[in-house]
Amino acid sequence: MTVFDDQVRVRAERARQVALFRYRLIQDVIDVRLTSRERGVLATVIADREHDGPFGEKITVSRPTIDRWCRWWRRDGFAGLVPQPAQVRPRTPAEVLDMAAGLKRENLARTATQIARILRASTGWSPSERTLQRHFERLELYAPAPSGPAQTEVFGRFEADRPWHA
Incomplete structure (x- = not known):
């Protein structure tokens, strides 16, 4: 589900x-x-x-x-x-959302901002980044989890050897 x-x-x-x-x-x-x-x-x-x-x-x-x-x-x-759900027509054309989903599926690491930039360059218009994010959430298109040693390396907190005076 x-x-x-x-x-x-x-x-x-x-x-x-x-x-x-x-x-x-x-x-x-x-x-x-x-x-x-x-x-x-x-x-x-x-x-x-x-x-x-x-x-x-x-x-x-x-x-x-x-x-x-x-x-x-x-x-x-x-x-x-029983209250009826709001009958709201989508404001964003389905073709644009389909194109955005295709761009995301092509490279899951792409952000909504990058996809919005690509859409603006190719069609002259793009929905907001938040609209694209919600669309990707609905379709369960998530970026892959970061991997590699640089991502999993943990650093300790900084502690000064002595107090600093100006």
Whole structure:
């Protein structure tokens, strides 16, 4: 499982916790045996109180939000209460990211700064170095670990033979 897959799993679990919190708040309001007047009074009482949120923080919820959650419940059931992930379109063209990944695979020791410089020279534009780093993390393209005796040699700390006076 990649880091990206793990993040997706964590987000899905958090969304489920939010949906459960929403359901706990509206479960009495959506009771079909209540009249609309009773439902309105109950929703107002819920909106006037502070609640323990899905992650332990104190939350107040407005009456229109409770009404909206009830509509979502009636329309889609529990799935309607699950927050939807943001629908963000990527700003960086896929071709540029593919080219950057190809450059990184060609030489794993290349840094994001070097790859950005190559992209600017060849295409006239490059995403930021941080964007490239995040992309490489998602693809699990890491630089090889340093090797050789110069990298593993350990030096002691400096200690003066006598105090220095100016």
